[in-house]
Amino acid sequence: MNHDDILFGILGNAFHCPVLGEFEFLENVLITINTDGEIDSLLKPDEYAVSDIMEVLERENRLVRLKEKQYLIPGLIDLHCHAPQWPQMGKGLDLPLYNWLANYTFPLEAKYQDLEFAKRVYDDLVQSTLSSGTTSAVYFSSIHLEPTRVLADTCLEKGQRAFVGKVCMDDVEQCPDYYRQSVEKSLYETEAFHQYVSTMSGNHGLISSVVTPRFIPSCTEGLLKELGQFATNNNCYVQTHCSESDWAREYSQQKYGETDISVYEKTGLLGRKTILAHSIFLTEQDVIKIQDYGASIAHCPLSNMYFANAAMETRELLNRGLHCGLGSDVAASVTPSMLRSCFDAVTHSRVREEGTSTKLAAGERGEAKTRISFLEAFWMATTGGGKALDKNIGVFRRGFSFDAVLVDANIQDCDLKIWQALDSASDILEKIISTTNRQNIIKVWVQGREVVCKQ
Incomplete structure (x- = not known):
């Protein structure tokens, strides 16, 4: 399968709120971004497991793997x-x-x-x-x-x-x-x-x-x-x-x-x-x-x-x-x-x-x-x-611009603490909203372009 139109992919955990008052936890999702900076696909583990997409992206150094306690949220x-x-x-x-x-x-x-x-x-x-x-x-x-x-x-x-x-x-x-x-x-x-x-x-x-x-x-x-x-x-x-x-x-x-x-x-x-x-x-x-x-x-x-x-x-x-x-x-x-x-x-x-x-x-x-x-x-x-702006931004969805923020809870001496034995997905998102500081934001993308990279 030809994946030349894919700029890169990100594999890890992500949160977004497509519906007012609700959230989706995208666990171990593979988000692929095309050369226009738009989301090409959101693949669940059982979907990318039967594809060669992971192999191709990894071989060509086009795959970003998130670490434990790192989370992607929309820009x-x-x-x-x-x-x-x-x-x-x-x-x-x-x-x-x-x-x-x-x-x-x-x-x-x-x-x-x-x-x-x-x-x-x-x-x-x-x-x-x-x-x-x-x-x-x-x-x-x-x-x-x-x-x-x-x-x-x-x-x-x-x-x-x-x-x-x-x-x-x-x-x-x-x-x-x-x-x-x-x-x-x-x-x-x-x-x-x-x-x-x-x-x-x-x-x-x-x-x-x-x-x-x-x-x-x-x-x-x-x-x-x-x-x-x-x-x-x-x-x-x-x-x-x-x-x-x-x-x-x-x-x-x-x-x-x-x-x-x-x-x-x-x-x-x-x-x-x-x-x-x-x-x-x-x-x-x-x-x-x-x-x-x-x-x-x-x-x-x-x-x-x-x-x-x-x-x-x-x-x-x-x-x-x-x-x-x-x-x-x-x-x-x-x-x-x-x-x-x-x-x-x-x-x-x-x-x-x-x-x-x-x-x-x-x-x-x-x-x-x-x-x-x-x-x-x-x-x-x-x-x-x-x-409000009538733009395809703010949510992870196919065809939307890839505007995203990588939040890292592994940063030393910060207020964002994730206790995985205690915190549900809902707890984690609430903690991200409540306790994230600028030091926890280590990467930012706009229209698929990496505009902030602190690590």
Whole structure:
């Protein structure tokens, strides 16, 4: 049998969550990857035992054998990350959102006019996110065209699947003089960046451009309409913030007498390729519109705890079948790890369900039946993220891109401990989600290309 179209194979134990709330343990599976970087087959032991595939791959040094206590998981998907805020991570989280942006974020993002600074930061950011297992990331850049090109170039060079947007913000009442652009310049540079990405040498669909109005308080209605028209005409992804805090929600109500979702709809920014970060304060009509348009929500649990003033109704949105994934929201969080975001999503829901007031009886403190499980959170970080982006990623399936992370529990002096006499497959996956650190992630592949190798 001819196996020339097989780039390599991986033999070992793997986990994934094709169905919300469920997992599959692929024990001693042989995953073969073709020359396009896609999964060609997933073979069980009784299937590859009657084939010559193992012999051929081993003879030609195209077989990767996983060791005991090494596990393959799908590449992790970050639906919301502010790339220029990377140096800000861990600072100022005691402030309300408005003050945090004014005192830390906008002054920092303005520095990216310096291309050498941009190159230094983005090189470190992309390497760090990849090393944390993030194979696909949706990035906000700054308002500057050239540094946004630098970010796209860096992602392509390092092999990360990236959705990159040049931030647009023009409202003179909300944006500082040193950090805003006119409608005309915002639109021109959005068009220029989109054209740049579409002609990047060697891209082959790994990098996508994203229309990026920061959020309603920073953009005039005129800018939102122009960006909505451009996104519609060019079938672009759109990313923005939606009802992130009381302040943001009240701003839309006071200025427009409408919710964020209604404003995005009437300006043409709400569609199947729209990614809405946060989405805390949604009305019933908002939820219906998001579902009708097929838009996606990026749940950012840790930053919500600091800036949202309320808990997202994650359980209800998942129950209704909305597209929903996870975002790190760097730097409104303290790590780029999407596994940490999984853990935080579970914690976020548990606090919501149980409540916090010691003045109330146990049955009165929280909101019953609102928790999400570790498996559901992991689904959001993998399969759910892939569905949100409408890409064949996030799950091990024939024809899907081979985006994968190799987690090693053999690393010395780490928190991920597998006791095989005590831990079931379900236990192991929960431990991977809960206790994996960057040191445990020893290999990462994107579209079949090895982009991280620590051993």
